Amino acid sequence: MADKETVIGSDTRISGEVRGEEDLVVRGRIDGKIQLTQTLTVEKGATVQADLDVGHLVVLGAVVGTIVASESVKLMSTARVVGDLASPRLTMEAGAAYRGRVDMGDIAAARAAASSRAVQRPAVSEKPAIRPAPPRMATLAKAIVATKASAPVAPAAARSTVTPSASVPAPASPPAFPRVAGAMGAMTPAWAKKKIRRR
Amino acid sequence: MANTVIGSSIVIDGEITAEESLTILGTVKGKISVAQNLAVEAGATVEADVEAQTVTVNGRLTGNVVARERLELKPEAKMVGDAKSPRIVIADGAGFKGNVDMDV
Numbered sequence: 001m002a003d004k005e006t007v008i009g010s011d012t013r014i015s016g017e018v019r020g021e022e023d024l025v026v027r028g029r030i031d032g033k034i035q036l037t038q039t040l041t042v043e044k045g046a047t048v049q050a051d052l053d054v055g056h057l058v059v060l061g062a063v064v065g066t067i068v069a070s071e072s073v074k075l076m077s078t079a080r081v082v083g084d085l086a087s088p089r090l091t092m093e094a095g096a097a098y099r100g101r102v103d104m105g106d107i108a109a110a111r112a113a114a115s116s117r118a119v120q121r122p123a124v125s126e127k128p129a130i131r132p133a134p135p136r137m138a139t140l141a142k143a144i145v146a147t148k149a150s151a152p153v154a155p156a157a158a159r160s161t162v163t164p165s166a167s168v169p170a171p172a173s174p175p176a177f178p179r180v181a182g183a184m185g186a187m188t189p190a191w192a193k194k195k196i197r198r199r
Numbered sequence: 200m201a202n203t204v205i206g207s208s209i210v211i212d213g214e215i216t217a218e219e220s221l222t223i224l225g226t227v228k229g230k231i232s233v234a235q236n237l238a239v240e241a242g243a244t245v246e247a248d249v250e251a252q253t254v255t256v257n258g259r260l261t262g263n264v265v266a267r268e269r270l271e272l273k274p275e276a277k278m279v280g281d282a283k284s285p286r287i288v289i290a291d292g293a294g295f296k297g298n299v300d301m302d303v
Contacts, residue, residue: 006206009219016213016229022206032213 010045018050026061044078053111057087059096068111086110207242221251223258241275254284256293263297 005023008014012028019035026046034040034048039056042048046061057069059079067073069087077095086103103110202220205211209225220235226244231237233251243258254266257273264270266284274292283300 005204006209006225007202007204009203009217009221011218011234012203012221013216014211014213016211018209018211018213020206020209020225022208024206024209028203028217 008046042079051114053114066114066117068107068114070107084114086114205243239276241273 005025006020008024008026008028008030010027013031014029015031017033017035018024018030021037023039023041024034024036025041025043026048027043029047029049031049034050034052034054036052036054038054039058040052040054041058042061042063044060047064048062049064051066052063053068055069055071057067057073058076059074059081060076061078062080063083064081065083067081067083067085067087069085071087072089073085073087073091075081075090075092075096075098077093079093079096079098081096081098082100084101084103085098086107088104088107090102090104092098202222203215203217205221205223205225205227207224211225211227212229214230214232215221215227216232218234220237221231221233222238222240223243223245224240228246231245231247231249231251233249235251236253236255237249237251239245239254239256239258239260241257245258246261248262248264249260250265250267252267253269253271254264255271255273256276256278258276260276260278261280263281264278264283266282268284269286269288270282270284271288272278272290272293272295274290276290276293276295278294279296281298281300282295283302285302287299287301289295
């Protein structure tokens with residue numbers, strides 16, 4: 001039978017390991033691990049939370065995980081990517097959001113490093129080292145204003161949540177995470193907010 | 200059409216949940232849950248427990264199948280496992296080993 005293109009539809013979710021030697025288009029969701037010799041395309045609206053070892057990678061949606069591409073990586077304007085990235089070629093469109101380390105040097109070494117890390121930790125909990133995102137230039141001014149406005153408010157709210165009782169679950173009203181209530185909370189996109197941890 | 204196709208060189212080890220139709224030409228191991236039609240095409244290998252509205256098999260399927268509406272084994276199908284469905288069609292040439300439960 002003639003080879004059909006592999007498509008993971010928008011209402012499909014896969015958790016586990018995907019391997020293959022053809023192009024793969026994700027419109028839905030994949031959690032786990034993807035190993036592909038050809039092109040992986042993560043469409044707009046799609047979410048891939050996986051360690052990737054691919055030939056080419058094109059991202060229009062969201063990717064969280066360690067990325068190793070033996071040929072190229074393209075982050076389009078709608079892309080949202082968190083995780084270390086190794087590829088000999090990398091293009092990033094204006095508007096793409098990325099956080100992580102880029103290595104355009106020795107791919108074999110990067111792949112070995114990525115796989116050894118995957119062995120040490122279970123694949124599902126494999127998350128990239130996360131640092132606070134550098135502010136995007138366009139949102140910088142807005143963010144500074146937001147910081148000034150929210151700075152005096154945040155500590156007060158934090159104090160009020162801490163004082164009463166440790167056993168009762170946090171009340172719904174205040175900013176539940178005073179840690180991120182400052183500048184970071186103001187300028188981090190919602191999709192990345194839950195990933196942020198202070199080390 | 201927003202359906203899912205697993206190509207012939209693709210190997211998936213894990214769980215697939217689809218609120219749409221799923222066509223498998225490659226290899227899937229684990230668990231499959233589909234809201235609409237599941238098609239296991241000729242040349243495909245599925246080792247999984249399957250649940251779907253309708254299941255059409257023309258490849259190799261090992262595992263228990265629950266088809267809420269209809270299960271069809273085409274001439275090239277080879278199926279091993281228990282089948283549960285109100286309507287079951289087995290074509291001439293198909294291979295099947297397992298229990299049949301048609302809710303009688």
